[in-house]
Amino acid sequence: MTDIKTIAVAALEDLKGKDIVALDVSELSDVMDTLVICTGTSNRQVKSLADNVVEEGKKAGIRPIGVEGIEQGEWVLVDYGDVVVHVMQAETRSFYDLEKLWSMTPASRDGHR
Template sequence: MTDIKKIAIEALEDLKGKDIVAMDVSELSDVMDTLIICTGTSNRQVKSLANNVVEEGKQAGVRPIGVEGLEQGEWVLVDYGDLVVHVMLADVRSFYDLEKLWSMTPASREE
């Protein structure tokens, strides 16, 4: 079986992605198991990092369900279903702080 998580991380490392974080969010989400977040230093690098993830995945026989944000290059999301890759500019990553958001335990609902 193809390990898209390993492929994605190596594709980000190959192009010098910064602060790569892989989070297991399976306990927090019904739609994905792993979230990978990476910082690019410019719009061009963000686009290149995301494209490299897609290309390396394709070479391994895995195609994304979707890719969003390539036009602007501030925040690109590559969706593989169980795995979602976010490549962001530093200020965008800091503003949205996905690591903190996805590390929070959901509040229980009282019925």
């Protein structure tokens, strides 16, 4: 069986998602291992990209825990537990800059890195 990260990336590529990135965040998060981020060029494309991820996952027998933001189409989050997919419009992706946020080294409990 193919893993959901591979399925999600392929589903995004199928519909011409832009700047697809898969980040290993297992060292930074206890709730997920991989963050997949993709840019869509419009509300319609963002929705279509996210829908395609969900549909391709279902074909493989994998259903998301939740989907958020599909109505607006500016930023859609598809949560598979270990893998979380973010499909965003360019302005939103640039503003929130999740790649930078999730690449930061966490500070230790005493405040030192």
